[in-house]
Each structure stands twice: as C-alpha cells, then as structure tokens.
Amino acid sequence: MRVNVMRPIFKPEGISNPDFVLYPYHIFHLRLFYKRLGRSDRVFDYFAYVDLYRLGAERGDGFIDLYEWEVEEKKVMEPLVDYEEARMKAFESAITWGNSRVVSWWLPRIEIIREARAYKVFWIFERDGEKLIMDSLDGKEFKLDSLVGKDGRKCKGPFCR
Template sequence: MKTVKVMKPIFRPETESNFVLYPYRVYHLRLYYRRLGMSDRVFDYFAYVDLYRLGAERGEGFIELQKWEVDEKNVMEPLVDDEEARMKAFESAITWGNSRVISWWLPRIEVVRDELAYKVFWIFERDGTKIILDSLDGSEYSLDVLAGKGKRTCKGPLCR
C-alpha cells in the first residue's frame, strides 16, 4: 500500500468501480515583473503539469487534495522528472504573464507551493461496456474504443 495525494474527485460512477491514478505536478507560482517608470506587477499563477505527456494547463487556484491509501498497482508512475515539470510550469507562467504586462525583463518566479498529485480515472461497467470516467470533468470514454476495439462513444461536457 502507498499513501498518495489525489485531486478531490467531483464525479464518481454510480456503480461499483476501480480506478487508476494519473500523475500531475501542481504549482502555485508567483511572478514578479519589473517595469520602467511604472509600479512593479505581481501575479499568482497555478500550473497543472501532466507528468505523462509534459503538457501544462493554467488553473484558477490550487485544487483541493486528499490523502488516499492505495494499492501501488493503481498508481501510474510519472514519465517526466521534477526538473522538466518545473521548467514546463515556468514556461507556461511566463507565456501567460507576458501577455498581461509589458516589461523589459523576464519575471522573477517564486514557487509558493508544489505537490505531486494524482487525478482519478474511474473504471466501471455499464451495459456490458467498460467505461472510463474522468473524476474532474465528468467525461466518459469506452475502454474498447481507447484500446482500438470498438466504435467511438463519449458522453460528457468535453466530448467532441
């Protein structure tokens, strides 16, 4: 058994289910911009770095985390190390910050908080089909489709 921090699930299946924990590094960054002839600017930035595909998303805040005691087989191991994740978060923050302020200098960046956290993907069965449910946005995906064995079905707010 292993103790991990999990992003608090919003959506849960109504039936009995298993789960997989997908790795992220969550950052609260503070950007300090110097400006000529004007007051300096300070921004808070929240980055969610995918430790499997090295993508970064901006968040509105630091998501609530829960401690779970889980079997290690349910936890996906990160493919991205801490330094790569930090650089991706900084890159994302600078791109966002530079679109909001004009400065001759790159910002000084302070890491206020960072955590290794896992997003829950629920796995359950409905009408004989195995389904994966994203615990944060409610999207559902057929496991057969993801494995390349069936027709595409997707239910949820972010399905296209």
C-alpha cells in the same frame, strides 16, 4: 502506498465501488514578479497543473483540494516526466501567460509558493456490458476499447501519448 489525490468531482452514478487508476500531475502555485520602466512593478499568482505523462501544462484557478489515499501501487501510473522537466514546463507556461498581461523589458522573477505531486482519478466501471472510464474532474466518459483497442495500438483518450 500513500498518495495525494485531486478531489474527485464526478463519480459514475449507480456504481457502488468502481475501480480506478491514478494519473500523475505536479501542481505548482507560482508567484511572478515583473519589473517595469517608469511604472509600478506587477505581481501575479499562477497555478500550473503539469501532466507528468504527456508533459503538458494547464492553468488553474487555484490549488485544487487534495486528499491522501492509501492505494495499491498497481493503481498508480508511473510519471514519464521528472521534477525538473515539470518545473520548467510550469515556469514556461506561467511566463507565456504573464507576458500576455504585462509589458516588461525583463523576464519575471518566479517563486514557488506551494507545490505537490498529485493524481487525478479515472474511474473504471461497466455499464450495459461495456467497460468505460470516467475523468473524475470533468465527468467525461470514454469507452475503454477506444482508448486501448483490441490490437493494442488504437488510442484516442486521456492516456494516449
């Protein structure tokens, strides 16, 4: 299947072909239009990265570079959040951020400028006999056993729900 992947920044050193799993996000470029009494209106651009597994939203500095990858379906995590929930989370996050920057009697009008379903790459590899997973955007490494314990219930990492 073909999917959009966020451009990996980090990759495990010394590992020629690490395995990976793709984690689902929906990225929104939003424009907020605020009306103000007695003052000029304000316009802000906001970039929301909505986690489609845990329904969290992060503010971005821009729309990250996306690459199209051809991957096996089993490498792609299924989203647990639908489009409408993701869109509402992005709007909520944008309004909270915008309201901290401008005083207005009204909620902003919001336009979606650009949007895309995209996946973050998590590299899976082995080093010194230990299985590890690495976040391709921040380079953080986690022991695979600490994410999903041997009993199947322990969970401390980015895939926990």
